Amino acid sequence: xKINRRTLLAAASAVAxxxxxxxxxxxxxxxxxxxxxxxxxxxxxxxxxxxxxxxALSEKLGxxxxxxxxxxxxxxxxxxRDKRGTTxxxxxxxxxxxHLYGVTGYDDIFANYNIGPTxxxxxxxxxxxxxxxxxxxxxxxxxxxADGTRVRVAIQPGGVSEIGFSAMKNAxxxxxxxxxxxxxxxxxxxxxxxxxxxxxxxxxxxNGSIQGNEQFTQLPADDVKAMRxxxxxARPETLEQAPEAGMGGTSRDEMLKHASPATSVxxxxxxxxxxxxxxxxxxxxxxxxxxxxxxxxxxxEIYADGEIQKRQKEAFFMPNFLPAAEAKAHLEDKxxxxxxxxxQISAGN
Amino acid sequence: xxxxxTPLFLSLIVGGTLVGIIFGAIPGMTATMAVAVCLxxxxxxGLENGLALLLGLYVGGISxxxxxxxxxxxPGTPSSITTTFDGYPMAQRGEGEKALRxxxxxxxxxxxxxxxxLWLFAPTxxxxxxxxxxxxxxxxxxxxMTVMAALSSDMLMGVFSGVLGVFISLIxxxxxxxxxxxxxxxxxxxxxxxxxxxxxxxxxxxGLFGLAAILEQAEIGVPKGHSAxxxxxxxxxxxxxxxxxxxxxxxxxxxxxxxxVGILPGVGGSAASIIAYTNAKTFSKTPEKFGKGExxxxxxxxxxxxxxxxxxxxxxxxxxxxxxxTTALLIGAFTLQGIQVGPLFIGNNxxxxxxxxxxxxxxxxxxxxxxxxxxxxxxxxxxxxxHILFPVxxxxxxxxxYTINYGxxxxxxxxxIFGVFGWLASKIGIEVAPFIIGFILGPSAEVYFxxxxxxxxxxxxxxxxxxxxxLLWVLILGSIVGSVLMSRKQRRMNQ
Numbered sequence: 001x002k003i004n005r006r007t008l009l010a011a012a013s014a015v016a017x018x019x020x021x022x023x024x025x026x027x028x029x030x031x032x033x034x035x036x037x038x039x040x041x042x043x044x045x046x047x048x049x050x051x052x053x054x055x056a057l058s059e060k061l062g063x064x065x066x067x068x069x070x071x072x073x074x075x076x077x078x079x080x081r082d083k084r085g086t087t088x089x090x091x092x093x094x095x096x097x098x099h100l101y102g103v104t105g106y107d108d109i110f111a112n113y114n115i116g117p118t119x120x121x122x123x124x125x126x127x128x129x130x131x132x133x134x135x136x137x138x139x140x141x142x143x144x145x146a147d148g149t150r151v152r153v154a155i156q157p158g159g160v161s162e163i164g165f166s167a168m169k170n171a172x173x174x175x176x177x178x179x180x181x182x183x184x185x186x187x188x189x190x191x192x193x194x195x196x197x198x199x200x201x202x203x204x205x206x207n208g209s210i211q212g213n214e215q216f217t218q219l220p221a222d223d224v225k226a227m228r229x230x231x232x233x234a235r236p237e238t239l240e241q242a243p244e245a246g247m248g249g250t251s252r253d254e255m256l257k258h259a260s261p262a263t264s265v266x267x268x269x270x271x272x273x274x275x276x277x278x279x280x281x282x283x284x285x286x287x288x289x290x291x292x293x294x295x296x297x298x299x300x301e302i303y304a305d306g307e308i309q310k311r312q313k314e315a316f317f318m319p320n321f322l323p324a325a326e327a328k329a330h331l332e333d334k335x336x337x338x339x340x341x342x343x344q345i346s347a348g349n
Numbered sequence: 350x351x352x353x354x355t356p357l358f359l360s361l362i363v364g365g366t367l368v369g370i371i372f373g374a375i376p377g378m379t380a381t382m383a384v385a386v387c388l389x390x391x392x393x394x395g396l397e398n399g400l401a402l403l404l405g406l407y408v409g410g411i412s413x414x415x416x417x418x419x420x421x422x423x424p425g426t427p428s429s430i431t432t433t434f435d436g437y438p439m440a441q442r443g444e445g446e447k448a449l450r451x452x453x454x455x456x457x458x459x460x461x462x463x464x465x466x467l468w469l470f471a472p473t474x475x476x477x478x479x480x481x482x483x484x485x486x487x488x489x490x491x492x493x494m495t496v497m498a499a500l501s502s503d504m505l506m507g508v509f510s511g512v513l514g515v516f517i518s519l520i521x522x523x524x525x526x527x528x529x530x531x532x533x534x535x536x537x538x539x540x541x542x543x544x545x546x547x548x549x550x551x552x553x554x555x556g557l558f559g560l561a562a563i564l565e566q567a568e569i570g571v572p573k574g575h576s577a578x579x580x581x582x583x584x585x586x587x588x589x590x591x592x593x594x595x596x597x598x599x600x601x602x603x604x605x606x607x608x609x610v611g612i613l614p615g616v617g618g619s620a621a622s623i624i625a626y627t628n629a630k631t632f633s634k635t636p637e638k639f640g641k642g643e644x645x646x647x648x649x650x651x652x653x654x655x656x657x658x659x660x661x662x663x664x665x666x667x668x669x670x671x672x673x674x675t676t677a678l679l680i681g682a683f684t685l686q687g688i689q690v691g692p693l694f695i696g697n698n699x700x701x702x703x704x705x706x707x708x709x710x711x712x713x714x715x716x717x718x719x720x721x722x723x724x725x726x727x728x729x730x731x732x733x734x735x736h737i738l739f740p741v742x743x744x745x746x747x748x749x750x751y752t753i754n755y756g757x758x759x760x761x762x763x764x765x766i767f768g769v770f771g772w773l774a775s776k777i778g779i780e781v782a783p784f785i786i787g788f789i790l791g792p793s794a795e796v797y798f799x800x801x802x803x804x805x806x807x808x809x810x811x812x813x814x815x816x817x818x819x820l821l822w823v824l825i826l827g828s829i830v831g832s833v834l835m836s837r838k839q840r841r842m843n844q
Binding site for chain 1: 385389524526545671679687757796
């Protein structure tokens with residue numbers, strides 16, 4: 001076939017027609033968008049979850065989206081300044097838990113920002129004991145507290161790491177009022193510090209994660225580093241989405257044994273406390289709603305395609321897309337539940 | 350094992366090392382930044398090839414920092430801070446090429462020794478590393494801090510400058526992610542918005558060493574640049590491998606110190622070269638020459654910071670815990686590929702383990718070949734007229750400061766503030782080297798000190814915790830006594 005100017009023009013027109021829906025959607029959006037995240041680490045789960053979503057959105061909308069790991073404090077500041085929609089933020093439950101725990105730099109996200117869609121869950125939040133610990137389960141831990149034994153729990157205060165600890169204290173209070181005083185925090189920083197606290201016998205229980213601590217649970221029991229899971233905080237329906245093989249040497253069924261309902265940490269005597277670490281977008285309060293709508297629409301298509309779910313599951317994230325409006329209601333509900341837990345344990349102190 | 354060695358694998362290592370050297374050589378750009386920029390690429394490359402690229406960047410990035418440290422007096426990366434102390438004075442007296450060659454050979458030896466240690470002893474060393482609690486880690490940082498005294502020309506002012514550095518490093522939030530309480534402290538009223546996260550290390554570093562030097566030059570007028578002849582560029586007559594014959598112990602000791610510090614999570618990469626430098630000076634027969642262009646100082650610093658490269662991989666691959674900020678990014682490469690890192694990693698992933706060892710080995714060789722034979726071109730930087738060189742350096746410093754935390758404008762202001770501070774400091778007697786050592790080590794010292802007291806109750810724990818603590822006290826006292834004696838000797842000589 002001879003390629004002349006007319007053929008080229010026809011081809012260009014065809015491409016333009018095919019690309020019409022994408023361009024129509026993208027024209028409300030800035031050409032370059034910055035996705036700031038609430039973590040300074042480019043090796044952590046927030047960056048990973050954000051990178052996957054940013055890649056997919058860039059491709060779908062035909063715009064450039066760059067993920068910048070600026071940390072929560074700077075991310076909130078940048079988001080507050082930028083009304084144009086050139087900056088959006090990805091973070092997880094820490095965004096509102098930080099406010100509930102009164103951490104400096106955390107405002108009420110529901111009042112000061114617009115909540116965007118949720119995109120994924122990291123179901124890994126867990127609590128572990130040393131392999132030779134006398135505690136075989138959460139029930140043992142709560143019973144020990146009831147019997148007057150001091151149980152030291154290594155956490156990073158002020159957020160995701162602390163919420164499970166607050167739930168433990170709350171459960172102790174519900175089951176045996178007063179026993180919550182025997183569950184005490186050991187405030188540490190990174191996962192390395194929490195592990196070290198256990199090895200130094202400074203903590204009886206540590207907060208950790210399936211991803212970060214699972215291999216320690218596979219070590220021989222006489223290894224000083226060996227650990228056991230006692231509680232995985234994720235909802236059972238979240239863990240059920242994990243591959244059957246689970247992670248490493250821990251199958252999905254094994255994981256479920258450490259999660260509700262098999263392992264119960266009661267919320268109010270009838271329901272169990274659960275916590276999924278969910279990733280979601282945040283927008284400037286005055287951002288053009290068309291930008292938010294375009295992102296919602298693009299993510300709806302992306303999750304309908306199904307490719308992002310595969311990528312998320314490979315990295316042990318559970319896909320969890322909820323459009324902005326549903327995400328807001330869902331997160332407000334979580335916020336209210338955890339606010340109640342924190343209030344209840346604070347009330348007696 | 351040979352099936353790993355594909356042309357793509359090899360070219361990624363060599364290419365990564367080259368890009369890493371360039372990142373390390375530009376003030377404000379670091380190995381961490383190089384790895385962060387290239388991390389997303391590893392998803393499509395596969396695990397072994399992705400790691401080949403990242404490890405090349407890591408080795409290159411750490412090594413490249415010596416170039417501006419020696420030729421411009423600006424540490425390319427925080428871990429090359431001690432290289433400036435002797436490298437820059439050598440460059441100023443026309444021995445830039447010699448200093449670079451010493452630095453490159455030391456980097457290579459440090460990298461190879463740490464690699465051997467990683468290969469042979471990784472799991473055993475990880476078990477040893479977990480014996481270091483907050484107490485021992487604080488004492489290691491304290492030991493590194495004793496270099497403040499050794500680096501001072503006036504002991505009292507030097508120690509004051511170091512303490513001032515510690516004080517300024519603590520401005521901002523007592524970070525929850527380090528185990529703090531999240532409260533703001535030491536912030537002047539009205540500046541909370543900017544100082545919430547304190548001053549970032551890299552802008553402070555390049556402000557003090559880069560901008561301040563430019564301001565000083567501007568004050569005295571633009572001098573004539575060195576000519577290629579002055580620097581003996583193109584000739585290596587002044588450099589001889591024999592220099593390592595008299596520094597063999599220093600070289601091996603510093604490499605092992607770097608490796609050991611890398612093994613301890615949270616102690617920090619900069620501490621490796623600082624401790625190696627402190628030791629070299631303490632055990633030297635001519636400690637008074639340190640800081641004035643002593644090759645042994647460059648050997649200690651560069652073998653120490655490259656020794657870190659293998660060491661920092663020990664806790665990563667044996668405990669799943671990164672040894673420094675760059676290896677923290679490598680975890681991302683593993684998790685992107687669905688690979689867990691932890692105590693079972695080496696046994697469960699022998700191919701990946703072999704690939705990493707081979708990649709590190711090739712990266713070190715590639716770094717050595719590229720840098721050693723390209724030295725004459727690096728050294729030519731000093732021959733560029735200052736009225737052209739300084740604006741370029743200034744621009745690079747500003748770009749580096751702006752990008753280090755992914756686009757925070759306050760970091761540029763930090764650069765300018767500390768540039769002016771560094772310029773004024775020399776006029777009022779504040780010593781910049783102890784100041785920056787205090788600034789680098791201050792936050793870790795605080796966290797480990799406070800956590801030790803929170804965990805163990807009282808100050809006696811620092812003396813009674815373990816035999817390691819006792820040994821560290823011996824080293825600390827040795828370093829302090831050595832510094833005092835040297836200071837007295839110096840004073841007598843001056844009189």
